Amino acid sequence: MAVLLKVAVFVGICTALVAVLVAWYTKENFDPETVRGKKVVICGASTGIGEELAYQYAKLGAQLLLVARREEALKKVVVRCGELGAQQANYVVADLSSLEAAKHLAAETNKLFDGPDVLILNHFMPFYEIWNQNSNLDNVPRYFAVNTISYINIATLLLPGLQKTNGSIVVVSSLVGVVPVPRTAPYCGNKHALHGFFDTLRQDLALQGTQRDLHNTVCPGLYRHKECS
Numbered sequence: 565m566a567v568l569l570k571v572a573v574f575v576g577i578c579t580a581l582v583a584v585l586v587a588w589y590t591k592e593n594f595d596p597e598t599v600r601g602k603k604v605v606i607c608g609a610s611t612g613i614g615e616e617l618a619y620q621y622a623k624l625g626a627q628l629l630l631v632a633r634r635e636e637a638l639k640k641v642v643v644r645c646g647e648l649g650a651q652q653a654n655y656v657v658a659d660l661s662s663l664e665a666a667k668h669l670a671a672e673t674n675k676l677f678d679g680p681d682v683l684i685l686n687h688f689m690p691f692y693e694i695w696n697q698n699s700n701l702d703n704v705p706r707y708f709a710v711n712t713i714s715y716i717n718i719a720t721l722l723l724p725g726l727q728k729t730n731g732s733i734v735v736v737s738s739l740v741g742v743v744p745v746p747r748t749a750p751y752c753g754n755k756h757a758l759h760g761f762f763d764t765l766r767q768d769l770a771l772q773g774t775q776r777d778l779h780n781t782v783c784p785g786l787y788r789h790k791e792c793s
C-alpha cells in the first residue's frame with residue numbers, strides 16, 4: 565500500500581512538472597496586430613473548423629476569401645465575419661474536386677489579393693465506415709479528388725502569390741494522417757498522402773532557394789460542431 569502511495573505521489577509530481585513545462589513552452593507570445601489586414605483564403609469555410617477559423621481571423625481584422633459549395637451558408641459566414649471586424653470578407657462558390665475549380669479559385673484570389681498571406685486547406689469529404697470487399701470503389705476517386713488532389717492543385721496554383729507575400733499554407737490534416745484508425749481507410753489514405761506531398765514540397769522549395777517554412781500541417785483533435793453541442 566505504501567509503495568502504491570509512493571508511486572501515485574511520484575506520478576502526480578511528474579504530471580505536474582510536465583504540465584508546468586507545457587504551460588511555459590506554449591505561453592502566449594502571439595501579437596494579434598500581426599494578423600490585421602492579412603489576406604486569408606479558407607477552403608471549406610461554410611461550416612465546422614473552417615467557419616470558426618474565419619470568425620477568429622475576422623476578429624483580428626483580416627481580409628477573407630471563403631470557399632465552399634453552399635452559397636447560402638457562405639453568405640451567412642461572410643456577414644458574420646463583417647460584424648466581427650474583418651477588413652473585407654468575400655466568397656467563392658466552388659466544388660473543389662476538379663482542376664477547373666482550383667483554377668477558378670486561383671483566378672478569383674489573384675483578382676482580389678496581390679498574393680494571399682495565408683492559404684488554409686481544410687475542406688473535406690468525410691468517411692467513417694468499415695472497409696471491406698463490399699465497399700463502393702466508385703467513390704474512391706472522389707475521396708482523393710476532394711481530400712487530396714484538390715489540396716495539391718490549389719497550393720500549386722497559388723504558390724506564386726504566396727511567394728510574393730512570403731505567405732503560409734496551413735494544411736488541415738488529422739490524427740488519421742499520422743496513424744491508422746479503424747473505419748477511416750480512404751480518409752486515412754487521403755490524409756497520409758497530404759503529409760507525404762506537403763513535407764516533400766517543403767524540401768523542394770528549400771532546394772530551389774525559395775521559402776523554407778511555407779506550410780504547416782495541423783492535426784486537430786475531435787471537434788464538436790455547434791449543432792452537436
Ligand SMILES: NC(=O)c1ccc[n+]([C@@H]2O[C@H](COP(=O)([O-])OP(=O)(O)OC[C@H]3O[C@@H](n4cnc5c(N)ncnc54)[C@H](OP(=O)(O)O)[C@@H]3O)[C@@H](O)[C@H]2O)c1
Nearest residue numbers: 608609610611612613632633634659660687688738786787
Ligand atoms: N471535426 C473533427 O473532429 C476533425 C478532426 C480531425 C481533423 N479534422 C479535419 O478538419 C477539417 C474540417 O473538418 P470539419 O469537421 O470542420 O468539416 P465540416 O464541418 O464537414 O466542413 C467541411 C467543409 O468543407 C466543405 N466542402 C466539402 N466538400 C467540398 C468540396 N467538394 N468543395 C469545396 N468545399 C467542400 C464544406 O462546405 P460545403 O458542404 O458547403 O461545400 C465545409 O465547409 C477536415 O480537413 C478534417 O479532416 C476534423
